[in-house]
Amino acid sequence: MNSVRHNQPVVVLAFALGLLFVSSASLTTSIAAGTRAPNVLIILGDDISANSIGCYGSKNPHTTPNIDKLASEGIRFTNMFVSEAICAPTRAELYTGLTPYRNGVTVNHGATKKGTLSMVQHLGQLGYRVGLSGKTHIKPASVYPFEKVAGFPKNCNQSEPDPESWDGVEEFMTRDSEQPFCLVLASIHAHSPWDAGDSSHWKLGELKLPASLADTEETRNYYREHLGEVRLFDEQVGTARSLLERHGLDENTILIVLDENGAGMPGGKWTTYDWGVRSACVMKWPAAYQANFVTPAIAQYCDILPTLIEAAGGEVPAGMDGKSLMPVVSGTQKRHRDAAYFVYNSGPEGLEFSSRAITDGRFKLIWTLTPRQPYAVRTINGFDYGYVDKMSDRHVRKMYQSWLKTAETDEFAQRLIQRFRHRPEFQLFDLDTDPDEMVNLAIQPEFGPKVKQLQTSIVRWMEQQGDPGHERRAKKKQR
Structure with a gap:
């Protein structure tokens, strides 16, 4: 050697x-x-x-x-x-x-x-x-x-x-x-x-x-x-x-x-x-x-x-x-950068679901492009839409199933399942005060301008990237 x-x-x-x-x-x-x-x-x-x-x-x-x-x-x-x-x-x-x-x-x-x-x-x-x-x-x-x-x-x-x-x-x-x-x-x-x-x-x-x-x-x-x-x-x-x-x-x-x-x-x-x-x-x-x-x-x-x-x-x-x-x-x-941008597309991992996001270092906006569609990952909760997993003992699915059982009597577990399965169109988080992203500021009127500002940045980034997600969403709204 x-x-x-x-x-x-x-x-x-x-x-x-x-x-x-x-x-x-x-x-x-x-x-x-x-x-x-x-x-x-x-x-x-x-x-x-x-x-x-x-x-x-x-x-x-x-x-x-x-x-x-x-x-x-x-x-x-x-x-x-x-x-x-x-x-x-x-x-x-x-x-x-x-x-x-x-x-x-x-x-x-x-x-x-x-x-x-x-x-x-x-x-x-x-x-x-x-x-x-x-x-x-x-x-x-x-x-x-x-x-x-x-x-x-x-x-x-x-x-x-x-x-x-x-x-x-x-x-x-x-x-x-x-x-x-x-x-x-x-x-x-x-x-x-x-x-x-x-x-x-x-x-x-x-x-x-x-x-x-x-x-x-x-x-x-x-x-x-x-x-x-x-x-x-x-x-x-x-x-x-x-x-x-x-x-x-x-x-x-x-x-x-x-x-x-x-x-x-x-x-x-x-x-x-x-x-x-x-x-x-x-x-x-x-x-x-x-x-x-x-x-x-x-x-x-x-x-x-x-x-x-x-x-x-x-x-x-x-x-x-x-x-x-x-x-x-x-x-x-x-x-180095003014912001970081993020993509999620379900592809073969679950039901059709897409989101885009941005952070400027303090605020984070998540924009769900498919807000009426439930969120699912086949390896976690694929059973929600009839997916039969070839791995019957998958660890993460067993973890999630334990949440469902606990949620029958535990309010916090219910909230986490709701957070997982259903995403609103806009979620805004202050990462300085809420690094775990548990409090959605987008529902508060005073944060409306911030949501609009960050959404506009996402749209520009998608156009620059050749990402058609926003175009598909706009066409659906026009129907």
Whole structure:
């Protein structure tokens, strides 16, 4: 196995966005002076909401000691978002730098438009070899010709999966010290079923549940097991760092850790609520560019690829939706975007249902384009419309069924089921005072102008994106 030179920078894109702690000018200068382009290591979680992570305010201890340590040494983004909180759209956005209607993946299991360039081509043109180990959930292969790296499990739906192997990862990272690499470690944790981790760190009676979950015995059991898998993902981050240290790469390594979209539970994944679209993003760069700060700059997953292109000394294509985060990471500017925008389309996941949303950092508007249509996700409450699940023991469905039973005598559980099944046309939340999005301000007349302002911004964004959702809705109203 080839050894890696100690002066070779390495970028680790892990659970968050471990971006560059060096200004664009100084990085360009160093490349021009002959320094090799940085390597990239991306560690990506699966269905983990940011507030399950310690440094993002987890109410339960012991979830992520390795990620918390990384955050204490690097940059933590508090307003990083995915555009659509579903696995396939999230990954397509990350790998292409394009938002859902621009890359073509607007529903789960969708395919990216043929001819689209991904991370593989963009970094390949800059001399990188680009690999992926673990979960894919992307297509077609012509857009995503990653080198397949053995080691990480691929099937996120597998019960009690085998642990990952690091041999293939180590071989890929150390194969050729003369050529920079980009490697994605795509974990299957903490995707359901939740049965792979060690949940002994938390006692059921002491567990703190997210506000959007009904407090039932089943909910507590499954949420504790979910945290066990969050802990497994955190251990993968720790092992990756140890591997870099073993080969003398840690001092010249950029780490990026991302948690993908929110937890696969009611109110998280498959929604435009914050518990689904808000992502953890932690970054760390080489010691020479050490930085340790928290930034509230609004950013989205499409911003990651252009950042890497700039880090590698390339020119960011004009047609990308993403914008390089280098000015934020280098400390030359504090703002990045004025707002983040969100999409949800049910596709094969349930009854026809669509919503769009926006946040300006404080206020969040969710605009349901199908307000008369009940909301359903086949894996959670598909039985509401006659769907027969091929998996009879699906954990999240059992959790939701326990809510239905509790709601017979519990008013709060009734409210949560109503919140899940039926969405009003407009929901406005003040995230400063109501981060759990439980109080809809849109029904209060004094917030009418704010609703109109944010709705207008959504319409303009949809037009710019080529999103026909508002046009379909307008045509239906005219009938």
